[in-house]
Amino acid sequence: MTDDKNKTWGTIKFDGPMATKGYALNKMCYSFNNAEAREEFKQDEAAYCDKFGLTPEQKEAVINRDILAMEREGGSIYYLAKFAGLLGLNVQDVGGLQTGRTTEEFQAYLDSQGRGKNNG
Template sequence: MREERDYDDIPGTYVFDKENSIKGYHLNMFCMSLNTEQGREKFKANEEAYLRTFPMSEEQVQSVLKRDFLGMLQIGGNIYYTFKIAAYDGISMQGAGAAMSGTGMTEADFAQMMIDGGRPIKGNRSKKENNNG
């Protein structure tokens, strides 16, 4: 069982710490494989078959197939690696950020939120303060 960290109380935050690095290693190595033309071609030819060449959990495989970007972060994906899938799909950083927010916001809404300074502090400081966790 994992020791609780202070940052576990921040809503919508998935810190890529040692535990998540270990948990997401193979998912992140798949993402890195998209840096090569050979990796992209194999993925394009048969996504599921290519994913199965990496020893990922079934949950990780399904999150990639469904393009569940938030889910990937929750199960050990690193945002810099998982963005490679978004780039492969032609999704902008703002589009991926909107998908990773878990709020259902559009790419335009996400971009405007970032222009305006990011998520507001109110309601996003602590799960406990919000009786949310």
């Protein structure tokens, strides 16, 4: 079979094989819908990762808040967003972390593509 993955630059296509790879990580992040689960994670991050059977690579990415590594290990942005929320990060913070920018730089990048508001 041909592998056309990642044919769009800087984009990890969250498809079936990635969903298989990332299942434990995504299940953990899905649990963060629940406030008690968020607290339990904060109390002992490593233990919480182990409870969901994360791989060593996934666990390391979580502990390091390495969003791109989490995505490469099969993380879906929908559930990773809940992890980011738990850390107090918004989508611009997360955008900055992934693109090597500060949040302000990331916002300026967004603005540079804009229209309406001050953008005419």
